[in-house]
Amino acid sequence: MTIQNDISEIVLSVEDIEAINKELGARITKDYEGKKPVLVGLLKGSIMFMADLIKHVDTHMEIDFMDVSSYVGTKSTGEVKILKDLSTSVEGRHIIIVEDIVETGTTLNSIIEFLTYRKAASIEIVTLLDKPVPERKLDVEVKYIGTKIPDGFVVGYGLDFDQQYRNLPYIGLLKPEFYS
Template identity: 50%
Template sequence: MGEDLCKILITEDEISSRLDELAAAIDRDYEGKEILVLGILKGAVMVMADLARKMHTPLTMDWMAVSSYGSGTKSSGVVRILKDLETDLEGKHVLIVEDIIDSGLTLSWLKANLESRGPASVEIATLLRKPDATTVDIHVEYVGFDIPNEFVVGYGLDYAEKYRNLPFVGTLAPHVYGG
């Protein structure tokens, strides 16, 4: 990736260690319950796979794809469901797994949409959160890392569908995205 990256923000080992801690907290909070772990495509694939493997709580998985970005680096605020769930949420404990929370607009809309489907509970787990970028008040129960408001890639996060396969989270050089 060479000159495309400015620096490594969070190493592969730091991510793995923090996911161990999040999995332990989730297992404790959902003891005696079964949960539906809901990954948000495409970015949450890495986080959800690694987190689910570290958890001991009985779980099922499903995926949604929502979009509010288009090809830019800022949220448009308009949310579209590109792939909906295959699971009925009635009475289920739902854990949304995200790669990153920027403005929170998409996630706020998504949580309200899911809550309207009759689940027992809906909570959120995210690897990354940008507190300085958040524009809506949304409770996130499980946060891996709070990071600065920089453009990051790796570990599922992309720019123009590239860099998802990096095993760490790094900051993307502004010349790559015109920032």
Template identity: 50%
Template sequence: MEAIQTPSNVTEFTDPSLEVLFSAEQIRERIRELGRTITSDYQGKELVLVGVLKGSCIFMADLMREIDLPLTIDFMSVSSYKDGTVSTGDVEILKDLSNPIRGKHVLVIEDIVDTGLTLTRLLEILGSRGADSIRLASFLDKPEPRIKKELVIDYTGFVVPNRFVVGYGLDAAGRYRNLPFIAVLTSAETKT
């Protein structure tokens, strides 16, 4: 029995407040490319993917299926938004790693990098735990608001403008994470 296939763009136009930036197909192809590159770069190494919750979960799930290596996964949840809207750069660990990373090669998986404050501090924290290497893969890079210019993103899915984006794990007040594409929320006045 053949499964019914829904075109990936069907949901792209159900909400007039969304302007699609990257389609589901563009995302699939870019993740395949990233997976091939990561596979090549980590041959013969013990790789641990560390997902930064919640936004990275969809990207991480798709990316790890494209990496042709033995690997393990872990998750962290951090917060630096004391008032809920502006990053302070002071990172509070809400959920720490389940296993030690000493002697392993760590690839931190993030949904989007903007100011870089929280991520820079998180990388410093992980760097103190004895990993052989720590690198960063971010699905989206929003460089315009970057405060921490020295932050290096080793693997980038897409570069986006300084507009509020949703979909593929990114949300607006908890909504839109399940969209298979990335879109600008045109009704949002806030830029993040």
């Protein structure tokens, strides 16, 4: 029995994800020509998305990572903890936060506040998935959205449930019996 059997439906195929990465990379390339942005990946979920996305960003850029947490299992705690800080100074820099999925906005609001305090020149967000939920508290616009998805617990392509399923090459709905 493989982990693929735990998936009820494929939401985004490998081909869908590749097309989204190409489109988002082209938009970022156009918008940041001559600005040398820092793409900040939020660990661990954004790793696969960021690795594929930057292949399509054709302008000078840097990357860095933050490890932040606000989830236990399937629920947001509402409290954001910084587990790994940036190694790059953001003062006067153009920052693009790379996020796998935007749901409540709790984590992003905290990171934006943190980067604003550190005097970033600009802060934008790129996300593969936008999953609007009733409890969304995001105070900023997400400039680069790969695709909107309906409610449901998705895993794969970096997204996890209790650190499992990140290695799926696509994004799928996890069968409820595995997280209920």
